[in-house]
Amino acid sequence: MFVAQVALCCPPVADDDASPQRYRCDSCGNLTRFDVTSTRRTKAFHHYTVGGELDIEEEQVLDEVIEDVACRWCGTSASVRPVSD
Numbered sequence: 001m002f003v004a005q006v007a008l009c010c011p012p013v014a015d016d017d018a019s020p021q022r023y024r025c026d027s028c029g030n031l032t033r034f035d036v037t038s039t040r041r042t043k044a045f046h047h048y049t050v051g052g053e054l055d056i057e058e059e060q061v062l063d064e065v066i067e068d069v070a071c072r073w074c075g076t077s078a079s080v081r082p083v084s085d
């Protein structure tokens with residue numbers, strides 16, 4: 001029941017997962033390879049075995065801030081633009 005309450009009070013930010021932000025490098029035309037630097041606040045179910053081994057499950061992204069998106073080929077974010085489709 002506790003889990004259900006938490007789910008109700010904190011709307012999932014998972015909407016973005018359906019259509020992730022796409023990027024394009026105007027310098028080289030790259031659409032598929034980027035180094036993304038981001039800060040995430042997540043909530044997850046930590047499931048330990050009695051032996052102390054940890055499995056992290058049901059990770060939810062509560063908040064995410066994209067700090068930098070650099071083109072993998074050019075090595076810079078100077079020409080990278082978000083693509084809306």
Ligand SMILES: [Zn+2]
Pocket residue numbers: 025026027028029030071072073074075079
């Ligand atoms: Zn590039």
